[in-house]
Amino acid sequence: MTDISNLATCMASGPRQPQDGDGDSSVVVDVKPKTKRPPLYKVLLLNDDYTPMEFVVQVLERFFGMTHAQSFEIMLTVHKKGVAVVGVFSHEIAETKVGQVMDFARRHQHPLQCTMEKE
Ligand code: TYC
Numbered sequence: 773m774t775d776i777s778n779l780a781t782c783m784a785s786g787p788r789q790p791q792d793g794d795g796d797s798s799v800v801v802d803v804k805p806k807t808k809r810p811p812l813y814k815v816l817l818l819n820d821d822y823t824p825m826e827f828v829v830q831v832l833e834r835f836f837g838m839t840h841a842q843s844f845e846i847m848l849t850v851h852k853k854g855v856a857v858v859g860v861f862s863h864e865i866a867e868t869k870v871g872q873v874m875d876f877a878r879r880h881q882h883p884l885q886c887t888m889e890k891e
Contacts, residue, residue, distance in 0.1 A: 810862055810863070811863065811890055811891070812860050812861065812862065812890075812891040813860065813861055813862070813863055813866035813888045813889065813890055813891060814857045814859075814860050814866075814888065814889055814890075814891050815836075815857065815858050815859045815860070815861060815866050815869050815870060815886065815887075815888050816855050816856070816857055816858070816886065816887050816888065816889065817831075817832075817846070817850050817855065817856055817858050817873075817884070817885075817886055818850070818854070818855050818884075818885040818886070818887065819850050819851055819853075819854045819855065820883050820884060820885065822882065822883050823877070823882040823883060823884040824882070825847055825851065827877075827880065827882055827884070828843075828847040828850065828851075828884065829843040829844050829847050830843075831873055831876060831877070831884070832846055832847060832858060834876075835869055835872050835873055835876070836858050836859050836869070846858060858886075860891060866888040867888065869886070869888075870886050870887060870888050873886035874886055
Protein backbone atom coordinates (compact mmCIF):
# COMPACT_ATOMS: atom_id res chain seq x y z
CA MET A 773 0.00 0.00 0.00
CA THR A 774 1.71 3.19 -1.13
CA ASP A 775 -1.28 5.55 -1.26
CA ILE A 776 -0.24 8.82 0.42
CA SER A 777 -3.45 8.69 2.48
CA ASN A 778 -2.15 5.50 4.05
CA LEU A 779 1.22 6.81 5.16
CA ALA A 780 2.17 7.93 8.64
CA THR A 781 5.07 10.19 9.53
CA CYS A 782 7.08 9.30 12.63
CA MET A 783 9.15 12.00 14.27
CA ALA A 784 12.40 10.79 15.75
CA SER A 785 15.05 12.70 17.56
CA GLY A 786 18.34 11.90 19.28
CA PRO A 787 22.03 12.42 18.96
CA ARG A 788 22.59 9.74 16.30
CA GLN A 789 19.68 10.59 13.94
CA PRO A 790 20.41 12.20 10.55
CA GLN A 791 19.44 15.84 10.68
CA ASP A 792 17.24 17.79 8.30
CA GLY A 793 17.93 21.17 9.81
CA ASP A 794 15.02 21.47 12.22
CA GLY A 795 16.48 19.29 14.92
CA ASP A 796 14.21 16.31 14.18
CA SER A 797 14.22 13.51 11.60
CA SER A 798 11.12 12.17 9.88
CA VAL A 799 10.51 8.58 8.71
CA VAL A 800 7.54 7.75 6.51
CA VAL A 801 6.16 4.30 7.27
CA ASP A 802 3.44 2.27 5.58
CA VAL A 803 0.36 1.53 7.71
CA LYS A 804 -2.03 -1.36 6.97
CA PRO A 805 -5.65 -0.34 6.26
CA LYS A 806 -7.64 -1.50 9.29
CA THR A 807 -11.05 -2.01 7.68
CA LYS A 808 -12.01 -5.66 7.20
CA ARG A 809 -15.10 -7.08 5.55
CA PRO A 810 -17.26 -8.89 8.11
CA PRO A 811 -17.22 -12.70 7.84
CA LEU A 812 -20.16 -14.29 6.01
CA TYR A 813 -22.13 -17.36 7.06
CA LYS A 814 -23.90 -19.97 4.94
CA VAL A 815 -27.34 -21.02 6.15
CA LEU A 816 -27.89 -24.73 5.48
CA LEU A 817 -31.12 -26.71 5.33
CA LEU A 818 -30.87 -30.43 6.13
CA ASN A 819 -32.98 -33.29 4.82
CA ASP A 820 -35.02 -35.60 7.03
CA ASP A 821 -37.57 -38.34 6.33
CA TYR A 822 -40.60 -36.70 7.98
CA THR A 823 -40.94 -32.98 7.23
CA PRO A 824 -43.50 -32.59 4.39
CA MET A 825 -42.08 -31.21 1.15
CA GLU A 826 -44.73 -28.45 1.04
CA PHE A 827 -43.70 -27.29 4.52
CA VAL A 828 -40.08 -26.89 3.39
CA VAL A 829 -41.23 -24.96 0.31
CA GLN A 830 -43.24 -22.66 2.59
CA VAL A 831 -40.18 -22.12 4.84
CA LEU A 832 -38.02 -21.08 1.87
CA GLU A 833 -40.70 -18.68 0.58
CA ARG A 834 -41.41 -17.18 3.99
CA PHE A 835 -37.91 -16.75 5.46
CA PHE A 836 -35.64 -16.58 2.41
CA GLY A 837 -37.79 -14.57 0.00
CA MET A 838 -37.74 -17.22 -2.72
CA THR A 839 -40.47 -17.68 -5.32
CA HIS A 840 -42.50 -20.89 -5.19
CA ALA A 841 -40.50 -22.28 -8.15
CA GLN A 842 -37.11 -21.43 -6.56
CA SER A 843 -38.28 -22.89 -3.23
CA PHE A 844 -39.46 -26.10 -4.85
CA GLU A 845 -36.13 -26.49 -6.67
CA ILE A 846 -34.02 -25.96 -3.50
CA MET A 847 -36.32 -28.26 -1.48
CA LEU A 848 -35.77 -31.02 -4.07
CA THR A 849 -31.98 -30.46 -3.93
CA VAL A 850 -32.05 -30.92 -0.14
CA HIS A 851 -34.32 -33.97 -0.50
CA LYS A 852 -31.95 -35.61 -3.02
CA LYS A 853 -28.51 -34.48 -1.76
CA GLY A 854 -29.16 -34.22 1.99
CA VAL A 855 -28.23 -30.56 2.39
CA ALA A 856 -28.19 -27.24 0.50
CA VAL A 857 -27.08 -23.68 1.13
CA VAL A 858 -30.22 -21.53 1.20
CA GLY A 859 -28.50 -18.18 1.74
CA VAL A 860 -25.33 -16.32 2.80
CA PHE A 861 -25.58 -13.60 5.45
CA SER A 862 -23.77 -11.68 8.18
CA HIS A 863 -23.50 -13.58 11.49
CA GLU A 864 -26.45 -11.73 13.04
CA ILE A 865 -28.79 -12.20 10.07
CA ALA A 866 -27.80 -15.89 9.66
CA GLU A 867 -28.48 -16.50 13.37
CA THR A 868 -31.89 -14.84 13.03
CA LYS A 869 -32.83 -16.95 9.97
CA VAL A 870 -31.76 -20.20 11.68
CA GLY A 871 -33.77 -19.26 14.76
CA GLN A 872 -36.87 -18.39 12.71
CA VAL A 873 -36.75 -21.68 10.76
CA MET A 874 -36.09 -23.83 13.84
CA ASP A 875 -38.86 -22.12 15.77
CA PHE A 876 -41.36 -22.41 12.89
CA ALA A 877 -40.52 -26.14 12.44
CA ARG A 878 -40.79 -26.83 16.19
CA ARG A 879 -44.15 -25.05 16.42
CA HIS A 880 -45.44 -27.27 13.60
CA GLN A 881 -43.85 -30.36 15.19
CA HIS A 882 -41.59 -31.10 12.21
CA PRO A 883 -37.99 -32.29 12.72
CA LEU A 884 -36.59 -29.92 10.06
CA GLN A 885 -33.03 -28.81 10.87
CA CYS A 886 -31.38 -25.55 9.83
CA THR A 887 -27.78 -24.64 10.70
CA MET A 888 -25.12 -22.07 9.81
CA GLU A 889 -21.39 -22.26 9.12
CA LYS A 890 -18.68 -19.73 8.38
CA GLU A 891 -18.13 -19.38 4.63
N1 TYC B 1 -37.34 -35.69 2.68
C1 TYC B 1 -38.59 -35.03 3.01
C2 TYC B 1 -39.76 -35.90 2.51
O1 TYC B 1 -39.54 -36.79 1.70
C3 TYC B 1 -38.69 -33.66 2.36
C4 TYC B 1 -37.70 -32.71 2.88
C5 TYC B 1 -37.00 -31.87 1.99
C6 TYC B 1 -37.44 -32.58 4.23
C7 TYC B 1 -36.08 -30.95 2.45
C8 TYC B 1 -36.50 -31.67 4.71
O2 TYC B 1 -34.95 -29.91 4.27
C9 TYC B 1 -35.85 -30.84 3.81
N2 TYC B 1 -40.96 -35.60 2.98
